Amino acid sequence: MEPYRIKVVEPIPVTTRAQRERALRRVHYNLFGLRADEVTIDLLTDSGTGALSAAQWAAGMAGDESYAGSRSFYHFRDVVRDLTSYPCVLPVHQGRAAERILFSALLTPGRLTLSNTHFDTTRANVELTGCQTADLPCPQARDLDSDEPFKGNIDLHRLEAALRGPDASRIALVIMTLTNNGEAGQPVSMDNLARAASLCREHAVPLFLDAARFAENAWLVTQHEAAYRDMSPRQVAEQAFRMADGCMMSAKKDGIAHIGGLLGLRDRSLAERCELLLIATEGFPTYGGLAGRDLDMVAQGLTEVTEPGYLRARADAARHLARLTREAGIDIVEPPGLHALYLNAGRLLPHIAAHRFPGHALACQLYLEGGIRSVELGSLYLGSEDETGAPVRAAPYELVRLALPRRAYGLGHLNHVGEVLAATVKNKERIPGYRLVEQPPLLRHFRCKLEPVSD
Numbered sequence: 001m002e003p004y005r006i007k008v009v010e011p012i013p014v015t016t017r018a019q020r021e022r023a024l025r026r027v028h029y030n031l032f033g034l035r036a037d038e039v040t041i042d043l044l045t046d047s048g049t050g051a052l053s054a055a056q057w058a059a060g061m062a063g064d065e066s067y068a069g070s071r072s073f074y075h076f077r078d079v080v081r082d083l084t085s086y087p088c089v090l091p092v093h094q095g096r097a098a099e100r101i102l103f104s105a106l107l108t109p110g111r112l113t114l115s116n117t118h119f120d121t122t123r124a125n126v127e128l129t130g131c132q133t134a135d136l137p138c139p140q141a142r143d144l145d146s147d148e149p150f151k152g153n154i155d156l157h158r159l160e161a162a163l164r165g166p167d168a169s170r171i172a173l174v175i176m177t178l179t180n181n182g183e184a185g186q187p188v189s190m191d192n193l194a195r196a197a198s199l200c201r202e203h204a205v206p207l208f209l210d211a212a213r214f215a216e217n218a219w220l221v222t223q224h225e226a227a228y229r230d231m232s233p234r235q236v237a238e239q240a241f242r243m244a245d246g247c248m249m250s251a252k253k254d255g256i257a258h259i260g261g262l263l264g265l266r267d268r269s270l271a272e273r274c275e276l277l278l279i280a281t282e283g284f285p286t287y288g289g290l291a292g293r294d295l296d297m298v299a300q301g302l303t304e305v306t307e308p309g310y311l312r313a314r315a316d317a318a319r320h321l322a323r324l325t326r327e328a329g330i331d332i333v334e335p336p337g338l339h340a341l342y343l344n345a346g347r348l349l350p351h352i353a354a355h356r357f358p359g360h361a362l363a364c365q366l367y368l369e370g371g372i373r374s375v376e377l378g379s380l381y382l383g384s385e386d387e388t389g390a391p392v393r394a395a396p397y398e399l400v401r402l403a404l405p406r407r408a409y410g411l412g413h414l415n416h417v418g419e420v421l422a423a424t425v426k427n428k429e430r431i432p433g434y435r436l437v438e439q440p441p442l443l444r445h446f447r448c449k450l451e452p453v454s455d
């Protein structure tokens, strides 16, 4: 049972199949092109899509909109300091701004960053500074069906080998992503984080957390890591932050805010360099591209998000939808995390080759069947072709992510998703693959055009 009730409601669009067919044709079969009012259940992302609490709205009303020295900033800074222990706290408008500022201040061209898995914007921001990234996910992450609890871990052997290897002097930073969004939202254990931190200390390489979903990671630690069973999620989260030199955080996830992010740092000289970039590109350090009210809403969200009742209900909702998905005959990446389910479209649609995008085909079908918007994480997103359009690289897995906005959808909505999944599976042999008609040179999945094909 959710530990809250509904005070404000927002109607959701209910469309006919004919309307959805027309809409999908109009946007050239790219779900990013749909207008939100053509979508009934929007599971595109859990970022900035959560429902605020009454206390967050009230905090927003009390926001101080002064340009410099806003009361809201000092409140925000104290809340973040208390949670993370980082003395220097810089607000930013969202997570990727924290990435850009940190990497611009810390990295010089030719260096290397290591991670359990870099999120896409993290990787892009490292590369924009002329540096390279290497992902070192643990080997268990490769088995999508196993229910090992910490498949988001970093591979400690490879981390140690890299830190001792010939490229060691190029390594500028290690980033632990909690939870590991690039590996199906799987969590990182405290044991793994502690060992990674100790290797980083030994080799004098800074360790940063990408803490977008720090509370969900902490919840899963209390559920599955014996030494932490008697701790609260808040206590686990505090310990995790204390193991690192700083964090980048998108507050649009576990800040339960519509916008916001932050950079937390221990190193004051690094913080001063970041602050100059912040002023030049985001705003004065006491607002960092946000309104005063946003700072207060994030501060309140960061205190609510670790409440065990809230996290338990969120985990239960994800497990409920996971059960409906398996019952419909669709395999997911096991075990289900909290922020999303990842459907194994490659296994469901073996008649569609990688270059005909089985994940995209499933995502389109879920929209046509029941107005559900999801996102493909397969060969459309990760694969590539040569100049003639012939496929040269397929993704390792063909997945579809159903992300769960925080506090926005109830069990009735999830049951609808379950019915749509079941209806989709009934006619799965008839689901067509897709052909790329047009693609931009970068980040093609956002803007490409496709059409269904029968071969």
Ligand code: F0G
Pocket: 044, 045, 046, 047, 094, 095, 096, 097, 119, 121, 122, 177, 179, 181, 210, 212, 250, 251, 252, 260, 261
């Ligand atoms: N790090 C992680 C792990 C993320 O999942 C995201 C965003 C970011 C950083 C960037 O934060 O959007 O505030 O700039 N993830 C969203 C998603 C977009 O749908 O998974 P941002």
